[in-house]
Amino acid sequence: MSATLDAPGIRLQVAELLALREGVFQVGRPHPKSRRPGAVPAKAAGAGMDLREIRGFAEGDDARRIDPAATARTGTPHVRSFYEDRDDTLLLIADFRLPMLWGTGATLRSVRAARAAVRRGWQAAARGASVAAMSINAAGVAVIPIGSGLQQMSRISHMLARWHDQALDIGGEGPPLAQALLRAGRLAPPGAEVLIVTNAEGIAETDESALARLARRRHVRLLVPLDPIDAVPPRQPMPIHAGALNKFARLRPVDHTSLAQRLRTLNVHFEAAGDDAG
Structure with missing residues (x-):
């Protein structure tokens, strides 16, 4: 990699x-066994009894979950969704495509994304969960299958x-996120948690x-790491140059x-993280 890019935060x-495990994952601490199939006898993950939300009907929803009261009240079909009895598995998806490779502070947004994802991974590993990971850049998608510890x-x-x-070396736009999501559907079992950064x-x-x-059958969360200029932009007008056009905004x-x-x-579910602590 170019020496120009070999700097902290880039x-x-x-x-x-690895240092993010400090204070989260302690060697010698007893951990529960993984709930992956074969580790302990348990019923298969499925829809639980705790109501998560009542929302508008979407293509692919189970018609048996239509809520009569909400449908009658609004005049449009609504369904109930429930929290699932989840297998304790976390899939991390880190986006390193071109829009993530920039930053106005000391750290690229892509670096913030990796830190946030790995911090969640250490937290999951500390409770004995299984963890998998995917990353997407201009070259395609990389995968680490499910494991633990x-x-x-x-x-x-x-x-x-x-x-x-x-x-950083190759740049480029990369494949659409949908390509990684299709692979994620084969990698993450029903009931798993998926964190997309x-x-x-x-x-x-x-x-x-x-x-x-x-x-549909997983707890999916999208985390957006905010650049400093996203949360606290400069107060003064900024110059914008586009060819012969010059303006202030x-x-x-x-x-x-x-x-x-x-x-x-x-x-x-949506989250926004304004600093590396997430």
Whole structure:
């Protein structure tokens, strides 16, 4: 990788990802056995009894879950969704495509994304959960299959750092997110949690059908790591140059309300993280 890019906050270091386990994953601490099939006898994951929400009917929903009262009240079909009896599995998806490879502070958004994903991974590993990971850049999609423990998180950390180095080297737009989501559907079992770390530009309308399919039997969460200029833009007007056109514009904090609403209709939860602590 170019020496110009070999700087903290630009290059993603394996050591910093491994260090995130401190205070979360303690060696010698007893951990529960994984709930993956074969570890302990348990019923298969499925729909539980606790109501999550009542929402508008979407293509692919089970008609048997239509809520008569909400449907009669609104005049449009509504369905009930329930929290699932989940297998304790977490799939991390880190986006290293071109829109993530920038930043106005000391850290690229892609580095913030990796840190946030790995921190959630260490938390899951600490409770004995199984963890898998995927990363997407201009070259395609990389996958670490489901595993558990310190060695698994080490494999994930090395993969993310290597894939991030490659992203900085080759640049480029990369494949659509839907390509990774289709593979995620085969990798994450029903009832698993899926954490996708990307930005608003990373979710195209053409990705939404794949996102909705993934969320039908999984707990899907989208985390957007905010750049400093997203949350606290400069107060003074900023110059904009486009060819012979020169203007000044005043920036506003990024508003993710419309994105959160779009995701809610897909049964996907939205988070925004303003710093590396997530």
